[in-house]
Amino acid sequence: MSTIPALQARFTWRGTARRLAALTLPRRGDYAELPRSWRHDLVAGVTVGIVALPLALGFGVASGVGAAAGLVTAIVAGFVAAVLGGSHLQVSGPTGAMTVVLVPVVARYGIDAVFALSILAGFLIVLMGLMGMGKLVSVIPWPVVEGFTLGIGVIIFLQQVPLALDTPKADGENAALVAVRTAQQADWSRAALPLALTAGVIVLMLVLGRVRRSLPASLVAVLAATVVAELLDLDVDRIGALPATLPTPSLPAWDTSALAEMLPSAMAIAALAALESLLSARVADGMVEGVPDTDADRELVGQGLANVASGMFGGMPATGAIARTAVNVRAGARTRLASASHAVVLTLVVLVATPVVALIPMSALAGVLIVTALRMIDLGTARSILRATRSDGAVFLVTIAVTIVFDLVVAVQVGVAVAALLALRSMSRVSGLDRVRVSEGLDAAEEDALLDEHIAVYRFHGALFFAGTKQFLDEIATVKDVHVIVLVLTEVRVMDTSGANALQEIIADLQRRGVTVLLKGLDAEQLRMAQALGVLSTLGSPGHYFTDLPAAVAHARNHVRYELADIWSLQCALRPVR
Numbered sequence: 001m002s003t004i005p006a007l008q009a010r011f012t013w014r015g016t017a018r019r020l021a022a023l024t025l026p027r028r029g030d031y032a033e034l035p036r037s038w039r040h041d042l043v044a045g046v047t048v049g050i051v052a053l054p055l056a057l058g059f060g061v062a063s064g065v066g067a068a069a070g071l072v073t074a075i076v077a078g079f080v081a082a083v084l085g086g087s088h089l090q091v092s093g094p095t096g097a098m099t100v101v102l103v104p105v106v107a108r109y110g111i112d113a114v115f116a117l118s119i120l121a122g123f124l125i126v127l128m129g130l131m132g133m134g135k136l137v138s139v140i141p142w143p144v145v146e147g148f149t150l151g152i153g154v155i156i157f158l159q160q161v162p163l164a165l166d167t168p169k170a171d172g173e174n175a176a177l178v179a180v181r182t183a184q185q186a187d188w189s190r191a192a193l194p195l196a197l198t199a200g201v202i203v204l205m206l207v208l209g210r211v212r213r214s215l216p217a218s219l220v221a222v223l224a225a226t227v228v229a230e231l232l233d234l235d236v237d238r239i240g241a242l243p244a245t246l247p248t249p250s251l252p253a254w255d256t257s258a259l260a261e262m263l264p265s266a267m268a269i270a271a272l273a274a275l276e277s278l279l280s281a282r283v284a285d286g287m288v289e290g291v292p293d294t295d296a297d298r299e300l301v302g303q304g305l306a307n308v309a310s311g312m313f314g315g316m317p318a319t320g321a322i323a324r325t326a327v328n329v330r331a332g333a334r335t336r337l338a339s340a341s342h343a344v345v346l347t348l349v350v351l352v353a354t355p356v357v358a359l360i361p362m363s364a365l366a367g368v369l370i371v372t373a374l375r376m377i378d379l380g381t382a383r384s385i386l387r388a389t390r391s392d393g394a395v396f397l398v399t400i401a402v403t404i405v406f407d408l409v410v411a412v413q414v415g416v417a418v419a420a421l422l423a424l425r426s427m428s429r430v431s432g433l434d435r436v437r438v439s440e441g442l443d444a445a446e447e448d449a450l451l452d453e454h455i456a457v458y459r460f461h462g463a464l465f466f467a468g469t470k471q472f473l474d475e476i477a478t479v480k481d482v483h484v485i486v487l488v489l490t491e492v493r494v495m496d497t498s499g500a501n502a503l504q505e506i507i508a509d510l511q512r513r514g515v516t517v518l519l520k521g522l523d524a525e526q527l528r529m530a531q532a533l534g535v536l537s538t539l540g541s542p543g544h545y546f547t548d549l550p551a552a553v554a555h556a557r558n559h560v561r562y563e564l565a566d567i568w569s570l571q572c573a574l575r576p577v578r
Contacts, residue, residue: 016130019130020126020130020301023086023129023130023295023297023298023301023302024084024298024301024302024305026083026084029292030088030335030336031335031336031337032335033290033291033334033335034335034337036334037332037333037334037335037337038335038337040331040332040333040334040338041332041333041334041335041337041338041341042337042338042341043331043332044328044329044331044332044333044338044341044342045328045333045337045338045339045340045341045342045344045345046341046342046345047216047327047328047331048091048324048327048328048331048333048338048339048342048345049341049342049343049344049345049346049349050216050219050345051216051218051219051323051324051327052074052078052091052093052321052324052342052346053071053074053219053346053349053357054218054219054222054360054364054365054368055074055093055094055218055321055323055324055368055369055372056070056071056073056074056093056094056346057070057071057239057357057360057365058070058365058366058368058369058372059094059095059096059098059099059316059369060073060094060316061163061239061362061365062096062099062103062156062159062160062163062365062369063094063098063099063102063103063106063114063316064102064103064106064107064111065102065106065111065114065316066111067239067240067242067357067365068242068243068314069111069114069314069315069316070094070315070316071242071346071349071350072246072247072310072313072314072315073093073094073310073315073316073317073318074093074094074318074343074346075246075343075346075347075350076246076306076309076310076313076315076343077092077093077306077307077309077310077315077318078091078092078093078306078318078339078340078342078343078346079340079343079344080302080305080306080309080310081302081303081305081306081318081320081339082336082339082340082342082343083302083336083340084298084301084302084305084306085298085299085301085302085303085306085320085336086134086281086294086295086296086297086298086299086300086301086302087281087284087285087294087295087299087320087336088291088292088294088334088335088336089281089284089285089287089288089291089325089328089329089333089334089336089338089339090277090280090281090284090294090299090320090325090339091320091321091324091325091327091328091338091339091342092277092303092306092318092319092320092321092339093318093321093324094315094316094317094318095276095318095319095321096152096153096156096369096372096373096376097148097149097152097272097276097319098269098272098273098276098316098317098318098319099156099159100152100155100156100159100175100403101265101268101269101272101317102114102316102317103159103173103175104173105117105262105265107172107173108173109255109258109262112252112253113255113258113262114311114316114317115252115311115312115314115315115316116252116253116254116255116259116262116311117262117265117266117269117311117317118269118307118308118310118311118315118316118317118318119251119252119307119308119311119312120259120262120263120266121266121267121269121270121273121304121307121317122270122303122304122305122306122307122308122309122310122311122317123304123308124266124267124270124304125270125273125274125300125301125303125304125307126300126301126304126305126308127304128270128274128300128304129297129298129299129300129301129304130297130301132297133274133297133300134278134295134296134297134298134299134300135296141392141395141418142385142392143385143392143393143395143396143399144395144396144399144418145275145279146378146381146382146385146396147395147396147397147398147399147400147403148399148403149376149378150376150377150378150382150400151399151400151401151402151403151404152376152403153373153374153375153376153377154373154377154400154403154404155175155403155404156369156370156372156373156376157370157373157374157377158175158176158178158179159175159178159179159369160198160366160369160370160373161178161179161182161183162178162179162182163194163198163362163363163365163366163369164194164195164198164363164366164367164370165182165183165186165191165194165195165363166190166191166193166194166236166237166362166363167182167183167185167186167187167191168182169182170182170184170185174405174406175404176404176405190235193234193235193236194236194237194361194362194363194366195363197225197228197229197234197236197361197363197364197367198363198364198366198367198370199367200221200224200225200228200367201221201222201224201225201363201364201366201367201368201371202367202370202371204217204220204221204224205217205218205221205367205368205371206371208220208221218368218371221364221367221368222360222364222365222368225360225361225363225364225367226356226359226360226361226364229359229361229364230359234361236361236362236363237361237362237363238358238359238360238361238362239357239358239359239360239362239365240358241354241358242350242354242357242358243350243354244350244351244354245350245351246313246347246350247313247314249309249312249313250312251312252311252312252314269317270304272319273303273307273317273318273319274300274303276319276320276322277299277300277303277319277320278294278296278299278300278320279320279322280319280320280321280322280325281294281296281299281320281325282294283322283325283326284325284326284328284329287326287329287330288329288334290334291334299320303318303319303320306318323372323375324342328342382396395418398414398418399414399418402414450553450556451482453557453560454481454482454483454484454560455482455483455484455485455486455553455556455557455560456482456484456485456486457485457486457488457549457553458485458486458487458488459487459488459490459491460487460488460489460491460492461491461492482515483514483515483516483559483560484515484516484517484518484556484559484560485510485515485516485517485518486517486518486519486520486549486552486553486556487503487506487517487518487519487520488520488521488549489519489520489521489522489526490520490521492521492522492526495522495526495529497529497533500526500529500530500533500535501533503530503535504533504534504535504538507519507535507538507539508538511538511540516540516544516556516559517539517544518539518544518545518546518552518555518556519535519536519539519544519545519546520545520546520547520548520549520552521546521547521549522545543555
């Protein structure tokens, strides 16, 4: 089947249904290792569930939708993505990166909009998977990804200022300005106690992480802070009452008038969820051997359905979580039973332990999220990028600045644009126009002889597309004292319509200057494009296109010889008779 019919078949209703079923239905291979690994998987699930509890609560609070929504997201999205996703090891749930996107959304549209956005973004992610976009994450430049990560870490840190001070968040959407205004309006006599709890959680997590990495440092630190707050009867804000059961699924109220306005936010959420999930799955694939690699398109479909389910249960958008996925792998997980059982552990917490969870100080959650943010700020990686090349360093810094100064919605858009510009720049760097040297049977001596005969052979290489057309036009404009130019296109790997149009402009410009142009070496697809756009007709003769360089050179020599003969005849005719 050729490419076009295959694409047409894919996007018929029947083809789409078959592809959706292929990307969602569980497979026997998903649990092939289960008879040998189920004990390790269950232990890993319990471990991840313990680690995920304070993070789910903290990210729910930090995003503005509440601790209950964060817990629901970890349960519902975590279970759906574990069963339907393309990774055997991925753990999904609320993340810090998603929190950064949601804070301005909540401030602008309200909490109910988050549930609708989760469903809308989920459908967009499913569509990305159906379109086979799972492998596109690999083309996003590393400086852009690391810039997002560091910028997100800074914003998460700043977002914890109101929680750490037990002070109402100041008005505004920019995290840095809100943090400064909140600190200015804080009652420091009252803020000292919660700030001390936050500092205690940070210190305890860092110490436990150095002493024994297998300990769930975040949970231990939060429990310790809760015990201290209860024993000393500290006047600090608590999480408060949580539902003792999971909510029933329902569709959120859709504000159709605001839906179009929220679409850019939904697209940013979908792009971020896809990017973070696929990066996390790639990290997990590299951490263990003997486990099948992630099916990227299936992972997108699974994450999309997980977001739809999360929104229907009153949860927030979710992604694959790198930290929890790494804990899952280190705890011995080998099948998706581990990540599914982590959701079951969190469900048991909802059913049994909500009275205890309600006592957790909000400032303790701030400490957990501050440590999470600090771990996202990798100064070693930042130094490596800044020392690599100036362009990569500039992209890295621009991405960080846009993330912090504006918001992640804008940063995602800018990052995608930067990624595209980098790709185009890379293509244009490996593209060019130069004189043929020892190529296709034409040695240096013969080339010099050709120049003496007013013939030049130029070779295009790399990509002939819109980003490089001006460069080619400028270079070819420097040609002087040449009667015939042979343009060799054998090494052109990519040519779009702008490139073909530029080629036509080059030919027309040279012909206006009295230079004859011969072409050599388009592939079949490029030749069809050149014919459709009239490039070959611009040559003036079908005989000016060649598939063999020696034949083109021979034709050029004959052309110059006849041209010189015509000039000599004309000079003789015009010479006065004596």
